[in-house]
Amino acid sequence: CRRARRDGARRGRSRLDGQVTGMAKIILASGSPRRQELLGRIGVKDFEVVVPQVEETYPAGLNPEETVCYISREKSDAAARLCAADDIIITADTMVFLDDKRLGKPHGEEEALAMLTALAGRHHTVCTGVTVRRGETVLTRAQATDVYFRPASQAELRAYIRGGEPMDKAGAYGVQGQGALLVERIDGDFFNVMGLPVLLLSRMLAQVGVNLLD
Numbered sequence: 001c002r003r004a005r006r007d008g009a010r011r012g013r014s015r016l017d018g019q020v021t022g023m024a025k026i027i028l029a030s031g032s033p034r035r036q037e038l039l040g041r042i043g044v045k046d047f048e049v050v051v052p053q054v055e056e057t058y059p060a061g062l063n064p065e066e067t068v069c070y071i072s073r074e075k076s077d078a079a080a081r082l083c084a085a086d087d088i089i090i091t092a093d094t095m096v097f098l099d100d101k102r103l104g105k106p107h108g109e110e111e112a113l114a115m116l117t118a119l120a121g122r123h124h125t126v127c128t129g130v131t132v133r134r135g136e137t138v139l140t141r142a143q144a145t146d147v148y149f150r151p152a153s154q155a156e157l158r159a160y161i162r163g164g165e166p167m168d169k170a171g172a173y174g175v176q177g178q179g180a181l182l183v184e185r186i187d188g189d190f191f192n193v194m195g196l197p198v199l200l201l202s203r204m205l206a207q208v209g210v211n212l213l214d
Contacts, residue, residue: 072092092128096124096125098125117154120149120157124147128143129142139204
């Protein structure tokens with residue numbers, strides 16, 4: 001898995017190398033509304049959504065970038081079994097790491113509070129593994145972004161949790177929502193923190209013949 005530097009269901013037709021083809025389809029193998037929104041924002045208007053069932057487990061001993069790449073590739077393998085051979089399949093997996101410890105989605109308000117308390121006043125890393133597959137070509141890359149939280153009181157964190165936003169998000173916050181009020185600064189790709197590093201994805205799509213700015 002190559003790491004990118006920190007600096008930096010519908011059916012339809014796909015634009016490949018500036019030409020529209022009715023054969024190849026772009027498939028986003030993710031149920032995330034945020035990833036679907038971001039894909040549309042960068043100009044991919046016609047794509048199909050499939051959600052493969054994947055056990056999100058990984059071998060011990062992997063570093064954060066290797067972990068998200070491994071799960072992204074597993075999702076791609078599962079999605080490929082649901083798609084045509086020439087479909088262009090996009091999968092991604094995003095995780096939050098504090099001192100290399102993974103923070104998943106909280107199972108309740110107290111766990112969300114514990115996560116946010118640990119993040120407050122410190123920096124953590126958001127990693128996304130992205131896989132783009134077309135036929136025999138399978139590309140997997142990782143993007144890492146450093147996020148710095150401001151110090152926050154327990155009252156502030158509890159108020160944020162009461163709004164419900166943290167409960168379905170890794171690390172118990174959403175940078176695109178009210179969670180932005182906890183963020184002091186971001187070093188790297190903002191969209192990576194939302195779950196899809198769009199610049200990295202665009203470069204990967206170009207390698208399989210999809211040029212979004214042509």
